[in-house]
Amino acid sequence: MIEKYSLSILYTAPTAIRGLMRFGEAWPNRHDLSSLRLLGSVGEPINPEAWKWYHHVIGKDHCPIMDTWWQTETGMFMITPTPVVPLKPGSGTRPFFGAQAEIVDEAGNPVADGEEGYLVLNKPWPAMLRGIYGDPERYVSQYWSKYPGKYMTGDSARRDKDGYYWIIGRVDDVIKVSGYRLGTAEIESALVSHPAVAEAAAIGLPHDVKGTAIHTFVILRTGFTPSDELKEELRKHVGHEMGPIAKPEEIQFVDKLPKTRSGKIMRRVLKARAQGLPEGDISTLEE
Secondary structure: HHHHHOOEEEEEOOOHHHHOOOOOHHHHHOOOOOOEEEEOOOOOOOOHHHHHHHHHHHHHOOEEEOOOOOOOOOOOOEOOOOOOOOOOOOOOOOOOOOOOOEEEOOOOEOOOOOEEEEEOOOOOEEEEEEEEOHHHHHHHHHHOOOOOOOOEEEEEEEOOOOOOOOEEEEHHHHHOOEEEEEEEEHHHHHHHHHOEEEEEEEEEEHHHEOOEEEEEEHHHHHHHHOOOOHHHHHHHHHHHHHHHOOOEEEEEEEOOOOOEEOEOHHHHHHHHHHHHHOOOOOOOOOO
16 A cells, blocks of 8 residues: 555554564565655554654655644644653654643643643643533533533643653543552553563453552563563563553463554453453454
8 A cells, every 4th residue: 555655645554563663674665665754643542652654664764753732622732742842752742832731630720741630621722522422511511520621622731841741541440559640641651661562451440459460461572482581571671661660460472452543441341351340441442
């Protein structure tokens, strides 16, 4: 497809990028990618390791990556790179012109740079959803009630000292272990930074002592074999990257992960499978 149509723009979900990483550089290098001028990342946060691989192997170190944050409800990019802003691997950079984003705590107070909190939008935007058909009260309660006057995105994020925003993931995907809040995207990013790991997914499961324990699912790169020794190596690697509290309780090697057609990992399905519970509606699964 790339050879036939001579693409200049390529948008790919982070999960698809990590899937390519599993097989190394041989497959992409068989194709002529010289026509590419711009790369995009869509679906969910892209970890820095996947960003760098995408930039180097697919973009040949010269294609900018449009790693954007937006929602169906916002109607357009709200945090996005622009030509005048340098890129940082894994960050959507800064709010688009005219958009005002903020990171707040549970009480709605702004948090310090570098701290995790709730991502909110301070001003409505012309492209944004204006209501839910037949249920206007739900629209108000879902998006505008937790922090009056602020649009509640449902995502957790942090902002660095340069004003760059780093999306951690859905608030529902944050795992609280012994009082510490850990984003699934952070844990998955730590795993993927190990040379043996192509893709990873993290969920929280009930634990008698910790309250919640981290369980992970890992797809290995070609050339690596599942073993107890590798499990322990990966646990130590996550501990080194994030601290001992983030070490997974369990690491399960798998061949694939349940994803939507847009490339988002369905963590609720993984959680249901791990607990032997009904998986619910899986009509959006890619398979």
